[in-house]
Every structure is written in structure tokens, then in C-alpha cells.
Amino acid sequence: MTLKQNIRDKINKSEELVGVIGLGYVGLPLAVSFAIEDIQVIGFEKSEEKVQQVNAAENYIGDVKDEDLEQVVKNDKLKATTDFSKLAECDAILICVPTPLDIFKKPDMGYIQESCETIGAYLKQGTFVCLESTTYPTTTESFILPILEEKSGLKEGKDFWLAFSPERVDPGNKQFDTRNTPKVIGAMNDDGLEIGKAVYQKVIESVYSVSSPRIAEMVKILENTYRLVNISLINELALLCGKMDINIWEVIDAAKTKPYGFQAFYPGPGIGGHCIPLDPFYLEHIAKKFGFDLSMIHAAGHINNMMAHRMTLKITSALNRHKKAINGSKILFLGVAYKPNIDDERESPSLKIIDETAKKGGDVYYHDPFISEIKTDEGRLYNSSEFTPEFLNSMDCVVISTKHDVFDAEYIKEHSKLIVDLKNLIKEPSENVYKL
């Protein structure tokens, strides 16, 4: 039996052992997806705490159902470990580690590199390896492949197979989850593609093949660059509309009546999360190697960079109506999550605005029903405040910075003296409501 026949055979019999590296918002839902289908899964994770949580069926990812995690842990289908030597047992290894940018907005390939070096050290013949983390096109071929081959002494296409298949996780999306979101995959060769599709088709309804890993890498970047560019565009237009006394929200609602060729994006205090503010800059990074300037991404980055400052100016203008300055005013931010109804404040624009207003002498508070404490980029620590009528009324300015469904426009309006509404929560114009 060839190596390929062997893994195909295991997959057919559901006897494959799947290893998932990284048990974050991508890896844990994926691991649970396999395990719930009675496929044996090992979750590899450096954090002792996360490993203990998973093995105790303590769910820490909003997109994972508690009962699913309980079931797969109880049935011994999913085991988490910090022992990476168990990679040697795996038939398929799926890499779901972070790919952050460093403070100079350069890709930090450290997590991928470390994962690949570890995989290479334990890789057995006949294993399928796939990266899911967003990265610049050519990473799989030019960065990962050499590490794996060198560390393992094995040959891709003969001894093991390598592919790229971007995660498309949209935290908090109730309609599309791991199972029903189509997945793109590009492998180094036809055998790897065949095996990779067989692996993923067990848990994902639609797997879409492309001709190379770099195509698959570019697909993810295109998707998120599209979002970055369009959010930046609407943010810039919102700032102009503010000056021209045009309600941008009304404009967008009307434009949406066009039945073709338009997709609505909405303005806000900036772009947050782990994907959209980062992914396009991966492309900008590799483009430089090709002597190429990406002017749309550059302009979008520029807008995004200035948004926190512009939002602080909005707060300044609002307070000015009440003859107050930021310095010495009590300012409450409602919502620090980077998007509605999730408990994630990574890259959230609110944190930057909080830093800027605090630095200007503002007496800053925040309330977020999903996030009990925060640490800003500049290291300020806050706990979520109360949300009582008295507390709202004691503020000089209430800033609506995330549109959580639980925030009631009427309640906030009734009890606040001055509101800066960055998310169009309060629809009717009012003296005391200053809108983006």
C-alpha cells in the first residue's frame, strides 16, 4: 500500500488522527468540528491554561457550542495537550496559529516558523500538513516547505503533502460557521489536493480547490483587503459628510436600494479585530519584494490610522457645545469589543480612543457587557463600569463605540447629558446627540 493509499484508506474508515495546532478562535471550532464527527483529534496548544480548559470541557470560544465541547471531551474524541511530540502520531496536521503584525506593521512569522520547526521534528511519512493562518502569498511554498523538508528530512509530494486552506471564521456570525462556510484549498500537487479535500470534506459542506497554495493565500487576502478598503472608504466619506451636514447613514440606506453593483458598508470609529486591520499589510509586505506599491491599501491604512484621533476630535467638539474640555470631563465609552455582540477587544478602535482621551486628561470609564476588564495599547487598565441611570447621568459625555444589541437607544438617551454616537444607535436627531 502506498503512503497515499494508506491515508486515503484511513480517511475512508474515519481512522485518521487529526492534529490541530493552536486552540484559539480558529483552531478550537475546527477541532470540535472533526471530533463531533467521531474523528479522533489532538489539540496542540502552548498555553497550559487553555489545555486544561479544553480537557475540562470549559468553553472559552463564543463560536463553539458548550454542549459540543462537552460531548467530544466526554467521548474522548478531542484531547488537548502541550506535548508536541504527539504530532508524530497524526495523519493530518492543521496549523491554526496567529499571524500578527509587529509594532512596525511587519508580519511576525514567529508562530508559523515555530510550528513548522516542531512539525518538522516529529513529522512521520504519509502525513498531510495544512496551514490555515492568513499570511502573504508564497508563504507555503517559500517559507513553510523548506523548513518542513529540512527539519524532517522528508520530501513533499513523496513522503508528505503540504497545502494551504485559509480559515474564514467570522466570530459571532450566527448564519455561517465552520461547517457551512465554503473552504478554499490549494496544495503543492494533485495528491496533496486530493488528500486535503478528503480530510476537510468530512466536516465542511463545500471544499473549493484552487491550483496552488499561493492562489489560496491570495484569496484570503483579497477577501479582507476588500473589506479594509470599503470600510476605510465609508469612514472617509462619513468624515466628509459630517462636515457637509449630510447624514451618511441615510445615504447608505438609500444606496442599498440599488439592486445590483452595490454592497453596503457602515462607518464607525475604526477597524478592529484580528483580520481586517492586519491581513492587507501582509500583502503590502510581500509586494515590496516585487517593487510594487499598493496605493489602495496604503490609503486605507492611512485613514484607519487617523480614525482614533478623528473620533477624539468628535468628542472634543461635542463637549465644546457644553463649554467643556476633555481635560477633567467624565467620559464613558459604551462598548469596547471590535464588533457587536462578541467578547473580543483585539485591535479595537475604542482602546485607542480611550488612550487618547485619557492622555488628554479625560476621566475615562467604559461599560461592555461582554468584556469585564481591558488593557489598552498604552497599558491602561480598566474594569467595566456599571450601567445605571445615575452613572450615565454623572457623565459629561457618553460615547457609543460598539453597537451591542443589548444597548438600548432610548435608555441611553434618557439618562445621558451628552452623547457622541459613533455607530448610529440613536436614529432621531437631537440637540444632545453628536453623530459620526
Place this chain on the structure above:
Amino acid sequence: MTLKQNIRDKINKSEELVGVIGLGYVGLPLAVSFAIEDIQVIGFEKSEEKVQQVNAAENYIGDVKDEDLEQVVKNDKLKATTDFSKLAECDAILICVPTPLDIFKKPDMGYIQESCETIGAYLKQGTFVCLESTTYPTTTESFILPILEEKSGLKEGKDFWLAFSPERVDPGNKQFDTRNTPKVIGAMNDDGLEIGKAVYQKVIESVYSVSSPRIAEMVKILENTYRLVNISLINELALLCGKMDINIWEVIDAAKTKPYGFQAFYPGPGIGGHCIPLDPFYLEHIAKKFGFDLSMIHAAGHINNMMAHRMTLKITSALNRHKKAINGSKILFLGVAYKPNIDDERESPSLKIIDETAKKGGDVYYHDPFISEIKTDEGRLYNSSEFTPEFLNSMDCVVISTKHDVFDAEYIKEHSKLIVDLKNLIKEPSENVYKL
């Protein structure tokens, strides 16, 4: 009976006389839409030729059905005239004149100004006036209103009503026409809005009200700025992908499998037509008045400006494979229309590429089944060439610049020595096909 009651009454009885100024690709379909509903329409047009054509039921607009024009002319429901004094008879006046940019990309308000001065000279009490031409936000309130009031001596809101309702014509669109494309309208006041909706609802299925003309003006600009920005983004990414050996078309097809948050745009030799290359620069123009720089539009404009040159470089690179230069080579452009299956070459990127290749000494030809002759920006004149196997084979390079449905990939591939495919007409990779 008040003036408002009077016009509402006429509309109820279908006794209103509608005047449409400008019988181009917006005005003629609109005029025919009213007339086909047995509403009396006068079409005002400065071109004697167009007036004669309309009155002879000779159709010159692709989106108008020949039989509809014949019917309304035969029934005397639509009459075209160069006599603008007849504006005095109209109950509703709809302005559909061009709003071009001048050679310095500044708005040329000449057509609007002239129309308004003429309307003002003849305006009778109780008339509804509406501009459909795309323009910068605040035009209706700050540019049109003063002219109409001064020239007529009448008062808006009392003697006549003024509104803005952007045309959304998409030439060649078989699914959405004047009737079933929702129409946005913003008026100076509630009475104007009520009358305007009554006028348009006769011929348009869905009329969507916004709170002011400037909102309606901004709606149209947003729609087309969205398109400009996204086409520019994908064009820039296509250029990078060309350098990185990534097939951008395959990337887009895969990205389209994402079931939310993505809308596909396709690259090409540049942006053409009467809207997308122009409209966003109207906004850029007015933004300057507010001390505001629109960096996304600026970056998009930059990309668009360089596309013709970049496409000429693609032709140079392709010819170079055959050890040839543009200078002295026979180059055939297939398609000069700015988009598929229409007969309009305004602002078409093909014209700019033709100018640049001709200037470099290329022996340039074109073939377009819809356009029999062209004049380039620099004044070069060409007639559409034959499209025979012998002629294709006699060319050093065949450039596919518009993806008309009638262009058969196999036929072109079989008979051409070298192809530069800017529109992904030829799917399979091949030695002699050089793709964008």
C-alpha cells in the same frame, strides 16, 4: 384650488405634461417610459438631428425598445423639440443633461447651468422641477435653486418645487431598466417630495424618499465611488498578481465562494463610461471646498490614470517574446466599447491604449461589432476592421480589450499568432496568450 392641489389633480387624472430635457441614454428611456403610460411628454434637445430621429421614431439608444418608441411617436405621446419655450407648458420638468468633467477633471456645470437658466426663463407657477444628472452634493440647493428663482422671479416651495433624483441607468443591463430600478428622490420640502413621488411612481415601481436633495446627490456618488474604488483595487491587485505569477481571475472566482461580506469585481484595462470615471471626482471637487482630501478616490484615480500605460507595457512584453517591438508591429484591438455588448466608447480605456501604441509607432487596427468608427482622445480616426482568419493571422499581436459575447475565444486563439488577453476571455494558459 392651490397650486399643489392642481398638479396633484392633474397627476391623478394623468393629465400632467412632462418635459424631459436631454434625450440621451438617460432622458430618452425616461421620456418613453412616461409616454408608454399614455402621459403626454415633450422631449427637449438642442441637437436637431436627435429631435428629427425621435420624431421619426428612429431609435438611437440601446436601452429603448424600437417598438416602444414607434408606439409613443405614432400615438403622439412623445414629441421632441428644439423649442425650449414649450417648457412653459410643462407641469413637471426633468433635467437629464450631461455633467462631464473638463480636461482638468473639474466639473463642467455648463449644461446644468444653461438648462436652469432656460427653465427659469419659461417656468410657470405650479411646476415640479427635478434634476437627474449626477453632480456634487449641494448642487440642487446652492447652484440650481438660486438660478431658477432669480430667472423666474418665482419662489421655491410656494410657486414651484425643486428636487433631485439621480438616474441609475446601467446601459446594456437586461435585468434592470428604468421601470424596475428603484429610484431615490430628495426634495427641498415635503410638498416637493410628495409631488415628485407622484410623478415618478407612474413609471417606476419603487420610489425611495430621502430627507434632502444633498442626500440624494450623495447616494449616487457613493454608488459610483464604491465601484471606482473596487475596480481600481482589483486592477492594482491584478498588476501585482501578474508579477507574482498568480492568476487573479482564479483568485476572484475562489473568493466569490465566501457567502457573505464579499462582492466580486474583475480587472481590466481601465475604467470607462460616463459615470464611474467621472462621478467620484465631483465629490473630490466639493470636498476641497470643505478642506477635505479624499485619499481613497485619489488613490483610485491614480491607478486608473496609469492603467493605459501599464496595458501598453503588457503589449510590449508580449511582443518582446516574439523579438518584436511595438514600433512597426501590426496590433489589432478587439473591442473598444467601455463594457461588453454596448455601442458606447466614451472614456473607454481602449482608446487611450490605442493612442499610446500608435504614438510608439504601432500599426494599429481595431474591430468592434458595435462601433464602426472611433476618434481617439488625441484625434486619431479609425474604422472597424474585418475579423477574418487571414486578418487576425496577419497581425503581430491581437489585444482583447472588451469582452463582447460575440468574441469566440477558440476562433481568436486559432487564428492569432500572439494574444494579449486583458479580459480573461481565453481561460487555458498558452504560450501565445499573455494575460493581464
